[in-house]
Amino acid sequence: MDRPYDVAVIGAGPAGLALAGALCARGARVAVVDPAPDRPWHQTFCAFADELPDVPAEVTWSRVAIELPGRRVVRDRPYVQVDTAALQGRLRRESAGASRVVGAVIGHGPGEVRTDAGTIQARHTVDCTGARQILGTNGPSATAFQTAWGVEIETHGHPWSPDEAVWMDLRDLAPVPSFLYVLPRTTTRVFVEETVLAARPAVPIPPLRHRLEARLEALGVRVVRTIREESVRIPLDLPDPSGLAFGAAAGMIHPATGYSLARSLALAGPFADALLRDHPEEAMATLRSATRGLHRLGLDVLTRCDGDELTAFFGAFFDQPAWATDAFLSSRPALWSTVAAMSRLFATSRVRHLLLRPVLRPAPVESACPPL
Structure with missing residues (x-):
């Protein structure tokens, strides 16, 4: 029988590859299990630049604005959109020492993971499958969700400055409150998104799409070409995992913003250190926030x-x-x-x-x- 892996990482998203890379850097024998490990990431990841100091940025805005009825708040804090392809490439290189198992998990038990491609042995198995939490949970399903509908468009012109991200435009809110989120790329190209920050139950996407179209029309923004569309549904109160987990699967999503990337990248190393000392409880403790x-x-x-x-x-x-x-x-x-x-x-x-x-x-x- 082959020597067991030190860690089987289930999921090849940002959290999974960040953890696999941290484990490989510490000399661990790692397997990354995913049915499509080479699938490109298409999510839009954004954060304040100081939260992601070492992550490649596709676009940087020098400040963010919050639009309120009758006034606006401006914070001179740089905000970035992550270069998703560059981030995926970097994390792939850092985790290149891990074995790739192309398959879907169909079961697991002490010391093993069963996939539709075969069974692998591992001392520790970590769920990095995001909101799917495929290795199980200790509680009811999520009840609160952030939902959004966004489009990147080419226009004849728009009212936003390319140097400023509009984090929230809270004017003209509907009964179920959604706000406008704006990431200008140029004077004619912009990403706009209608967002419900948190709701129980989730607000469906179609009304958000209609609101965004109505808002653009009211602002006089004429769409010349739609470059891409994005639908967002983020569970904000996921249950605790039943075993080892990392990233969103471990509940690392900020429940008031929906962000998780910065925290996953920052904690991959400490989590890996504890895990390789064979202290799984200590590893999970590194993820717990007193707040x-x-x-x-x-x-x-x-x-x-x-x-x-x-x-x-x-x-x-x-x-x-x-x-x-x-x-x-x-x-x-x-x-x-x-x-x-x-x-x-x-x-x-x-x-x-x-x-x-x-x-x-x-x-x-x-x-x-x-x-x-």
Whole structure:
């Protein structure tokens, strides 16, 4: 029998390849299992540049803007769109020492993974399959989702500056609150996305598509050519995995932003170190955030808000100093700074009732949304 692998990584997405690369760099014998490991990634990954300092950027904006009724907030914090192809290429090179098993997992047990291409032996198996969590969970399915519909378009001209990303345009919100997210590429080319940051249950895509079309028409943006389309559905409150997991499968999605890439890239090394010491509990402990409860509270607040309440909440949120908003939105937040940020927000009387509502009146799993 062949010598068992040290680790079987299930899934060849960003989290899986980042972990495989970290393990290979430490001399581990690794197998990456995926039914299509060479499939190109088409997701749009964005983050503040300081959260992804070593990741290739396709586009960089020097600042971000938040549009609120009657005013705008500008933060001079560079924001990047990741060069997805370059990132995939880099992670493939870093994980080139791993064996590739082209197959789908059909079962697993102690020390082994069964695929439709055969069975492999491994001391540890790590689920890196994202929201699918194919190796099992210890709780009910996700109930809160971020959904979005976006298009990259060529136009005769648009109203946005190519040097500024519009992180949220919170004007003219509908009863189920969605906002406009804008990434200008040139003076005529732009990516626009209609986004529901968090909702229980998920807001479906068709209404978002219609809202985006209506918004572009109202802004006088005439589409010459559609370059690409993107549909987004991110579960924000995934259950805990039943075994070893990493990335979104381990619940590493920020429940108030939907971001997970920066945290996965940053924690691949510490997770690998603990795993190769044969301390799986320690490996999972590296992923636990002391701020998770506060972020889940933020998620519950967002899922309760109608359009006016969401505008009031983010108006108060972005009235806070930059360090406070950055602390809450960070992929690796410190507990003290997140507590301080939430305390400052709680002191804002006009949104205090929104923060108290999830505590005083817990929502049923399928809370009602206003009609679309």
